[in-house]
Amino acid sequence: QSVLTQPPSVSAAPGQKVTISCSGSRSNIGNNYVSWYQQLPGTAPKLLIYDNNERPSEIPDRFSGSKSGTSATLGITGLQTGDEADYYCGTWDTSLSAWVFGGGTKLTVL
């Protein structure tokens, strides 16, 4: 059982937009920055979003992040088949003094 809650799966057609939610509590998302990771099949995770809404320079602006209260959201526009992957949110939990991940969301581009 993950500390952060994500939907197990989302799907959308190529070219469309999708959002992935990540729900937590005051001790984690509520008080700390959220980051998002993309894991393509058979590969290691890769940083997608940090500090709630910042993108590493190599990540296209089709990917965006936001946070409100104890929830965060990853948005992907202009979906491509190459975006099919598992997506994980993560943050520090101040009460646990530990990093926590969401359970992951599998994105299918139909």
Added chain:
Amino acid sequence: QVTLRESGPALVKPTQTLTLTCTFSGFSLSTSGMSMSWIRQPPGKALEWLARIDWDDDKYYSTSLKTRLTISKDTSKNQVVLTMTNMDPVDTATYYCARSSRVGANAYFDLWGRGTLVTVSS
């Protein structure tokens, strides 16, 4: 070039102790603000954070596994080592090391190794 590489046994027996090494290049763990974490992923399952060691040798552990884990670093060798005692088949997973260029509550993992698959079986 900045790289991380995990190494260790591919197969361990139940009750044995697992020792994994992360060897990195292109940066120093003695740099203020740097930290390294170990994260694992059982086949077909989610990521699970295990432990973190900071540039100043502060250490943090998963609450559910802390009695079994020890993380350490050898700055001169650019290595971080994780030991996990009393291995069980449920510990079968790909183990990743990951870097954070920032410590504290607002860290994030900006670089990951390729991972090493560890199978626990008799």
